[in-house]
Amino acid sequence: KERREEKEKLRIRFPSAMSGEEEENAAELKIGDEFLKAKCLMNCEVSLILEHKYEQLQQVSEDPMNQVSQVFEKSLQYVKRFSRYKNPDAVRQVREILSRHQLTEFELCVLGNLCPETAEEAVAMVPSLKTKGRAHSDEAIEKMLNDLSLVKRFE
Amino acid sequence: MFCLSELEDTVRVPPSDLNLPLEVAIKKALQKLFLDKVLSIGLCVSIYGIKSIEGGFVLPGDGAATYKVVFRIVVFRPFVGEVIAAKFKESDSNGLRLTLGFFEDVYVPAPLIPTPNRCEPDPYNRNQMRWVWKYGDDEFIIDDSCQQIKFRVENISYPPVPTERAEDAKPFAPMVVTGTIDDDGLGPVSWWEACAPISDDED
Numbered sequence: 089k090e091r092r093e094e095k096e097k098l099r100i101r102f103p104s105a106m107s108g109e110e111e112e113n114a115a116e117l118k119i120g121d122e123f124l125k126a127k128c129l130m131n132c133e134v135s136l137i138l139e140h141k142y143e144q145l146q147q148v149s150e151d152p153m154n155q156v157s158q159v160f161e162k163s164l165q166y167v168k169r170f171s172r173y174k175n176p177d178a179v180r181q182v183r184e185i186l187s188r189h190q191l192t193e194f195e196l197c198v199l200g201n202l203c204p205e206t207a208e209e210a211v212a213m214v215p216s217l218k219t220k221g222r223a224h225s226d227e228a229i230e231k232m233l234n235d236l237s238l239v240k241r242f243e
Numbered sequence: 244m245f246c247l248s249e250l251e252d253t254v255r256v257p258p259s260d261l262n263l264p265l266e267v268a269i270k271k272a273l274q275k276l277f278l279d280k281v282l283s284i285g286l287c288v289s290i291y292g293i294k295s296i297e298g299g300f301v302l303p304g305d306g307a308a309t310y311k312v313v314f315r316i317v318v319f320r321p322f323v324g325e326v327i328a329a330k331f332k333e334s335d336s337n338g339l340r341l342t343l344g345f346f347e348d349v350y351v352p353a354p355l356i357p358t359p360n361r362c363e364p365d366p367y368n369r370n371q372m373r374w375v376w377k378y379g380d381d382e383f384i385i386d387d388s389c390q391q392i393k394f395r396v397e398n399i400s401y402p403p404v405p406t407e408r409a410e411d412a413k414p415f416a417p418m419v420v421t422g423t424i425d426d427d428g429l430g431p432v433s434w435w436e437a438c439a440p441i442s443d444d445e446d
Contacts, residue, residue: 129245134317138289159279162345163288163319167245170328170391197244198325202393212428213326 128193130200132171132179138164172203173239181239189224189232192216204233244327246320247291248284251313252276258306269296269312277316281401281417285320286346319346321396321420326429329394329422331387336362336372339385341392341422348416351394355423356385357430376430389431394422 129137142164173179186196195214204210207229211217217224254276260268270290277287294313301308321327329341329349338356341349353362357376365371365386376383385392398421405415424430 127246127248129247129317131245134245134288137291137317141289157274157278159286159345160289162343166344194244194322194325201244202326202328209428212426215324 128197130171130179130182130197131167132173132182132200135164135167135171135174136176136179138167170201175240178239182236185232185235185239189228203236206230207233244320244322244325245288246285246318247315248318249294249313249315250284251311254310254312255305255307256310261308265296266293269293269310273312273314273316282318285318286418287316287318288345289317291315291317319343321399323396323398325396326393327396327422328391328432331385331389331392334365334371334373334385339374339424341394346418346420348418349394349420349422351422351424355397355421355425357425376434383431383434385431389433391432392424393429393432394424395426395429397421397423 138160141160173182182200183196186200191199195216198214199210202213204213207226210229210233217229252273254269254272256268256272260271263271270293273290273293277290280287292315294315296310296312298310299308327343327349329343332340332342332347334340336353337350338353339351340347341351343349353374356374357378359377361375361377362372363375365373367386374385376385400419400421401417402415402419404417405412408415428435
């Protein structure tokens with residue numbers, strides 16, 4: 089019981105403290121601190137996670153598809169198809185850029201998933217951008233979308 | 244959208260797996276318990292990682308070892324108001340059924356398809372009805388030639404597990420999403436790609 093209490097204290101002091109296995113995951117995926125504290129994930133982030141898992145399975149067994157369940161395989165297919173950003177650096181940049189704009193986790197992920205091209209599209213996808221007292225101006229939204237368009241998609 | 248959730252649960256590792264490395268055995272047990280299951284937090288898609296494992300006690304009368312595990316999973320969890328990209332699966336006189344591949348229970352009922360529209364027998368598929376949206380002089384067919392269909396989540400329901408089912412009943416769906424395609428930017432993506440940008444002098 090003492091040991092558990094100690095662990096709890098550690099967890100509160102260092103919310104992003106991880107066990108050995110997760111540290112390995114994060115280091116290999118080169119995903120930043122922002123991501124680890126996040127709860128909602130963009131499709132491109134899930135794509136990196138699932139692809140990494142798939143590679144790990146391939147290393148361990150000759151026939152990874154046996155172990156990989158239907159839902160894993162189909163989810164990987166879906167996120168690969170509906171992700172605009174493929175490499176880990178680009179994915180990290182996308183989250184960093186969106187994190188600077190006072191968005192909720194939910195809004196950030198919807199924008200990162202749907203990649204609207206104009207402020208009007210962005211507001212149609214995420215109407216809360218214009219409500220809730222934060223009322224992002226069209227200029228601010230355009231600037232954010234512009235910053236996103238500079239992130240290299242394919243490397 | 245997808246979310247990362249942290250859970251704590253009690254996991255039984257059966258005697259047949261006790262020769263495996265501990266983390267492998269625990270992961271195997273977690274996958275069996277959670278993958279492809281719908282919980283209150285959503286549809287579980289993958290185990291992300293194990294944070295801590297405690298215990299390993301063998302309870303009397305049980306050959307298995309019991310552990311208390313803290314771990315994180317990736318779940319698919321739709322939000323009301325969220326816009327999601329999907330593909331066409333099938334349609335009938337009630338409306339459309341869309342699919343995400345790993346999740347196939349998205350329904351767009353007839354009232355949430357833009358009007359004016361009509362429902363007609365599908366000439367390519369005798370058993371299906373297809374929906375056609377009429378916009379001005381143009382007609383847009385909704386079928387599987389649509390590469391991507393965006394819908395907005397209107398409602399999510401979790402039907403109770405049925406106690407009895409007929410032989411030919413549809414497979415049980417633990418989570419059903421109702422969506423709309425009747426709004427700006429929704430529906431087949433091809434409907435919007437053809438649009439000219441709206442001019443600024445409307446302001």
